[in-house]
Amino acid sequence: MLNGITNILVVGIGGQGVMTAAEMLARAALKQGCDVKKTEVAGMAQRGGVVSSHVRFGSKVYSPQIDPGEADLLIGFEAAEALRWLPHLRLSGVAMVNTLRLAPPVVSVGLYDYPADPIGELAGAGIEVHAFDAGAIAEELGNAKLVNTIMLGAIGDYLPFPAAVLRECIVEGFRAYKPKLADINARAFDAGREAGHARAVARPAANLSIE
């Protein structure tokens, strides 16, 4: 993490809870005594557009934006979105990706193609990629809205502070505003954390042979 600043990019589609997840990361960092900035590029995002939320924290943060090639962590709520933001991730970075594939209307009507294997492409770029189906875990827990907590759990052990800090931030928030959902979110975080430990996706053989 360069200059003591951690750069986390959270990406997905409007309505997936990307901005809430980024806010949780920012709050956890603030609790750790860090200076924090969080910014979005979310023009008209609620209408199915791309959302990317930048979280930067450390001793002193100036610019809120993460430069291309400067993100330490990439949290992708959707497979193609994770691939879209690959140029923002540094080569030593880690991508935590939900394997969900959401094709927009321009794809479903045939104007563009959805990438055949976005996770494989990410791994092929030489970065550490962990991918899992967060939706399936959410379904097992009985609430599709848990995906963002699961993704936060998954990244928990890749942060420069203990995962417990982030977990407590999330649970505390629910206790204050939606107490009925506090326990299930704690469980979602733990389930995500376990999923995040899964072995990194192997780089495709084709790409390895090029080197």
Added chain:
Amino acid sequence: MNAVVHAKIESRHLLSGNEAVARAAWEAGVRVAAAYPGTPSTEILENIALYPNVYSEWSVNEKVSVEVAIGASLAGSRALAAMKHVGMNVASDAFMTQSLAGVVGGLVIVVADDVGLSSSQNEQDSRYWGRFGHMPILEPADSQDTYDMVKRAFDLSEHYEVPVIVRMTTRVCHVKAMVKVTGQRIEQTAAGFVKNPRRWVMTPANAKPRLPAMHQRERQLQALSETCDLNITFTGDDRRIGFVTSGPAFMHVRETFPNAPVLKLGFSCPPPLEKIRAFASQVDTLVVVEETEPLLETEIRAAGLEVRGKDVLPRWGELAPNVLRPAIKPLLGEPYQLPTRPQSTVFPRPPTMCASCPHLGPYFALSHIRNLNIVGDIGCYTLGAGHPWNALDTCTCMGASLSMAHGMDKGRGESDEKKSIVAVIGDSTFLHMGMQGLLNMIYNRGNVTVLLLDNRSVGMTGGQENPGTGQDLHGLPAPRVDFAKLAEALGVRPERIRMVDPYELPAMVKLVREETKMNEPSVIITNRPCSLTDRFERFQPYEVIDDRCTGCGNCVDLGCPAIFVSRRETVTAKNGKSKELIFARIDVNICTGCHMCVETCAPEAIVQPRPQNRVIRIQPHA
């Protein structure tokens, strides 16, 4: 309730710039706050509304909001108006004259420029207004700055009896950053309006003597700018380049060139030219980094200083580190290599209308009728210009649809002779400025078919209230305008005012077809609420029975994001021509059961697994 309402002194909070404005205004004792929603400024009023002892309102447009604030100020109250950059154009008539007359209670105008156009139709630089209207401008660089400067702005406004502009940008409004709360509410008493016609009645005779007073005030502000602690010099070891900068560009400069001296202008208008001169003498090259126009740069050059700026930096867009680095490094004689990371080739994901959006019906109709010129407006329905409808031909500014359509009718060219002119506008935009255009069109015997898409909300900015929704900023019941009666009062013949349920597609298409053929103005009013608001009721999703789907693709033309293409097939038709079949399915997680697509499906392949009584869902607003 936002926790920061109860924030204690010395506590630290993660606040957006907009939230910081609200907290600071409340602490400063603001008594009246008004705004019209507009990205990226909308959350300012939404947050002020959470604080006690402040009267706050959604005004019908920005000009009205500024006039409300002016009135409160003349009564002695501290007042605030907030708007996006283009709102300043609307409001300018009010503040350009009030700057001459002056103010009593502190009057702060917060303007949010959309540098980078994340959600706007242009990228204008609101710092011009300070020069144009002889008003001081404060430019915060982040949330803490915003919090500190808004409080200062009220004092400044009262002391110099001048409206003060706080100029923010998207990258300040919507960035969440740490704010240390340093105060609590200080109640400000209002003395009440003191009659003084020579001061407040801006007839030529009264306005003329205000001119020297206004310029005298500007000289005082110029002097203040030179000594003001909002203009701060950051020393640096590397004196090859010294930066003069303001707003969020300061953060980018600091990030990119941490060892360079920087003069940060928080009080940027009038600019502290002597301070800049002194700063310039300590560095080899002076570079101005400002978003977006070369305003300071021109003024500094006019003061006789050598300065670089827009000769190397872009004149538009954000000046983020990845923009600064390639522009400035060559000035230092340092090579700069663009990052060699691969560029993404992922498909675009343009914003779309939502599932069961009540605008889908009208656009389905417009996209199926030939020979129309469709003049659009500002709102979610601007998306009608996109795929698959391609049924919006212009978009300029708030309310322009009706008046531009009227002009297009009166100025018809050869190719327009057989065309009908349609104006498309939403409820809030109509009330903001559109109704003036309708009045004008009726008065001048125009011939335009108006589609008034009443979704009972300011949709694009997140579903705010307006005089057409029946609720106010606080969600409390409010008098609700009757659009049909209003149109009639403006002079539209009652026979040509047609209410329609946009979910009833055949009726929708038939009505638009009929009305566009009329040789007189007509107003078609749709009556379904925005599907993202609480007024919308979800129903059981529909699904496609694959065996029945014939691949006609009609439902796909609706543009509903819940409908997706499951497969394509090229077949040879009876006439020997090849034809593409498009088979569709419905994503039950997105579908809300609005039933609009059912009408497009001849083979009745779109069904509800467990049918409900469709009658109960027909609850268009009265």
